[in-house]
Amino acid sequence: AIDISSLRGESGVITIDPGFKNTGSTTSAITFLDGEKGILRYRGYSIEELAEKSNFLEVAYLLIYGELPDKATYDKFVSDITMHTLVHEDVKKILEGFPSTAHPMGVLSSLVCAQTAFYPASLDPNRSATEVDMSIIRLIAKMPTFAAWSYKNQIGHPVNYPDNNLNYTANFLKMMFATPAEEYEVDPVVANALDKLLILHADHEQNCSTSTVRVVGSSHASMYASISAGINALWGPLHGGANQAVIEMLENIRKDGGDTKKWMAKAKDKNDPFRLMGFGHRVYKNFDPRAKIIKKAADDVLAKLGVKDPVLDIAKGLEEEALNDPYFVERKLYPNVDFYSGIIYRALGIPTDMFTVMFAMGRLPGWIAQWKEMRENKEPIGRPRQVYTGANQRPYVGMDKR
Ligand code: ACO
Numbered sequence: 001a002i003d004i005s006s007l008r009g010e011s012g013v014i015t016i017d018p019g020f021k022n023t024g025s026t027t028s029a030i031t032f033l034d035g036e037k038g039i040l041r042y043r044g045y046s047i048e049e050l051a052e053k054s055n056f057l058e059v060a061y062l063l064i065y066g067e068l069p070d071k072a073t074y075d076k077f078v079s080d081i082t083m084h085t086l087v088h089e090d091v092k093k094i095l096e097g098f099p100s101t102a103h104p105m106g107v108l109s110s111l112v113c114a115q116t117a118f119y120p121a122s123l124d125p126n127r128s129a130t131e132v133d134m135s136i137i138r139l140i141a142k143m144p145t146f147a148a149w150s151y152k153n154q155i156g157h158p159v160n161y162p163d164n165n166l167n168y169t170a171n172f173l174k175m176m177f178a179t180p181a182e183e184y185e186v187d188p189v190v191a192n193a194l195d196k197l198l199i200l201h202a203d204h205e206q207n208c209s210t211s212t213v214r215v216v217g218s219s220h221a222s223m224y225a226s227i228s229a230g231i232n233a234l235w236g237p238l239h240g241g242a243n244q245a246v247i248e249m250l251e252n253i254r255k256d257g258g259d260t261k262k263w264m265a266k267a268k269d270k271n272d273p274f275r276l277m278g279f280g281h282r283v284y285k286n287f288d289p290r291a292k293i294i295k296k297a298a299d300d301v302l303a304k305l306g307v308k309d310p311v312l313d314i315a316k317g318l319e320e321e322a323l324n325d326p327y328f329v330e331r332k333l334y335p336n337v338d339f340y341s342g343i344i345y346r347a348l349g350i351p352t353d354m355f356t357v358m359f360a361m362g363r364l365p366g367w368i369a370q371w372k373e374m375r376e377n378k379e380p381i382g383r384p385r386q387v388y389t390g391a392n393q394r395p396y397v398g399m400d401k402r
Pocket of ligand 1: 019277282337
């Protein structure tokens with residue numbers, strides 16, 4: 001039996017809501033999401049319009065500072081970011097400490113957290129607005145460098161330094177793929193597709209990783225430490241890690257002979273832990289607007305690059321079946337952003353282990369915007385309550401009597 005008095009917190013009765021399915025943790029002016037209607041807007045601008053007309057750095061500015069920048073402000077923002085792409089040379093020593101078996105997400109979160117050592121002023125809870133702006137610029141600028149280096153470490157290649165003559169995504173691609181052995185030319189189709197993917201991932205209100213960033217930041221931890229925690233939250237297969245899990249699942253289905261019906265049955269079997277990765281969403285109960293844009297982009301990119309990927313057909317087959325299956329229809333399970341993103345990443349030549357890192361690069365401006373908003377609104381420390389269900393008070397039992 002639960003002692004009712006233990007349900008009373010300082011501010012009244014405690015509600016239990018596992019997974020925070022119906023609990024708002026904050027007010028926010030950054031991202032609007034209507035799960036029933038499939039609407040997603042950043043600062044009031046629709047995701048469809050931003051994906052078509054804007055670019056990732058402009059969207060980053062919009063999310064973080066609240067308005068689209070005028071030309072001079074935009075140019076300065078981009079130029080500041082370009083000037084900070086280089087990372088401290090000692091970061092290479094940290095990188096070298098990781099075995100090549102290290103997953104790039106673990107390396108990425110470590111390198112981001114390590115920035116607290118290179119920029120100790122960021123630790124000061126009373127940091128100035130200028131210091132916050134510098135952390136923002138440094139994080140956005142260095143993230144592609146950390147991401148590309150985490151991959152180079154994995155494959156045992158020397159790292160590439162940033163090329164500031166290139167734009168944000170082109171610079172990342174060159175750091176990822178150029179080798180001392182051969183020339184590397186960035187394909188504009190690949191760079192543009194990547195830029196669009198980053199926009200689509202840039203924010204998604206109070207999801208698992210963003211809530212993590214806000215909760216860690218609420219203890220007045222530095223932006224680097226908070227975002228490093230967000231990267232770890234994103235890593236799990238129920239969140240950002242789903243994009244890697246989707247491709248692995250599609251590959252398994254292909255190797256298994258492509259029998260989608262068999263795998264659908266597995267997903268519906270309550271005695272089988274298997275879930276159809278890339279399906280379902282805590283908030284979208286009609287369709288995920290990002291998935292719609294990505295599905296179309298996947299078709300375009302594969303056509304432009306002349307790639308024929310057999311898993312795309314399996315993905316389309318699964319989607320078709322799920323849309324007509326009562327189990328999926330009743331539970332409102334539709335493809336989410338991760339269902340088709342892996343197929344594009346693959347077509348762009350991004351290795352599977354790097355998919356979630358790509359998500360983290362995209363989500364970075366959202367995490368920053370949410371951290372900044374939380375601190376500017378002077379939100380209290382995040383500290384949920386609980387209902388204790390353990391043993392009542394009991395005397396200590398000596399080792400000889402157990
Ligand atoms: N395959 C099969 N059944 C599913 C799936 C799925 N992908 N997703 C949910 N269900 C079922 C559950 O078993 C449950 O069934 P029940 O009512 O019979 O018990 C019902 O649908 C509701 O699912 P919950 O897990 O309660 O929903 P929740 O909101 O907690 O979870 C989540 C949402 C984590 C996204 C879930 O749908 C899932 O695990 N999907 C697969 C992983 C995935 O694609 N994650 C990426 C999400 S998007 C993102 O983070 C960027």
